Amino acid sequence: MSDIKNVGSDEEHAHPTYEKGVVEDVLDPLEDNEVFKKTHDGVDFRTVNWPRASVIFLKVIFATGVLSIPSAMYSLGAVGGALSVIGWGALNTYTAVIQGNFRNSHAGCHSIADMAGVLAGTVGRELCGGLFLIAYVLCAGSGIIGVSTGLNALSTHATCTVWWSFIATIVIAGLASFRKFQQIGWLTWAGFVSIFVAVFIVVIAVTTRDRPAAAPQTGPYELGYHAIAYPTFQAGIVASATIFVSSAGTSAFLPVISEMRQPKDYKKALYVCMALVNAAYLAFSLVVYKWCGSWVASPSLGSAGPTIKKVAYGVGLIGLIVSAVLYLHVAAKYLFVRILRNTHHLQQNTMVHWVTWLSCTFGLCSLSFILAEAIPIFNYLIALTGSVCFAPLAIALPGALWLYDYSHYRSGTLGQKAMYWAHWFLPALGAFLCIGGTYGVVQEIIDAYAAGTIGGAFSCADNSGST
8 A cells, every 4th residue: 555645636736835935846745735845934844853753742642541541440440441452552553544644645634634624625624623623622621630630739739729720721821832843842852751750650659558548548448449340331431432532642643744854754653652652551550550449549640649649740740731732732733724824924934923823822722721620520521532522533534534545445356345344444433432432421520510529610629639
């Protein structure tokens, strides 16, 4: 299967025009219609090499999953949870390969929305673009919750949680306003090391305790550890959506490809990222679940007691901030390119360029803040994002992309026919997870409000369990 295909539509052959900017002459067909040109006059976005891209991918994927998977293990059991981590990780890696191949073989695709446009025209592009924005605005919202939880833990809830969330919002919006992925590259290194070390501290700490920190410290108690669990549909689908979304943010990789020096090196960065992420998810979550059982905290950094919680959040706070910064940057970059594409403002330091860019970052971060305060439970926000947004973006749409490119397999050899019909499973699975997962998460949110587990919107209550 070639990664470079002949595209036939006028739209795909159309070349973006720029009123200004010296663009290098290129012979490589992959360079012919890149959104960002290699330019000597203006802003050169094409500065990311593949090792840097792999670290950006790592930071996009790693933080939220490692904080939410241990609690999902309780619903599925150790065996079911481990198989779910491996299965979803493998599937998300494969669909990321499909997206990268499609992006590199269809001229002018900057985002997953552009790919949907190839399939379904303007309507498909706009619907998918809206879904993409919602997905990463919600992800940034989960990052705001994570940062506010960390600040509450470090300060022992010294002030209203809404204020911590507001401070987190300002910091995240400010850092996300660096225009190029290369410029925030140093943050990704610091963020990845930060969250990895924080989780490692918690993993070691939980194994040194006689019983989980959240469990009764005297008398008998039930750990809640099961090799095989038998969850209800509601609990099982929410846990599955939580594990799925932990490695499903691969649509965020596509805008990064547009800023790579060599977009064809994308798969190198992808394989390094997904191998490390899924190995870490599997090891860390199984250890935490084995020692904490049903008493695991959400986010999991609070699972080893108040002292270790402060240490873990102190070390991991940078990582939590950087995760939200990347989610916001990806969403803002999509909207920025969508507004200024095919104008000279895209790569020139004009007033329109800067006003548009800062409006995208601070405007979208404000929406993330509002959503984070409306759904202030970390795991529910993560699972809802997975069901509503990433099931279509990371499963159903990549399946449709493959079927579009390889439609001739339907009448090909026996093996090609088998591959063609097997890929119809992806849109069907995406639809099932979207509908079933959304139902399960919404019902759990309703139950949590009814039980008083969730306070009201914009609540000042401590979300770290420190008081």
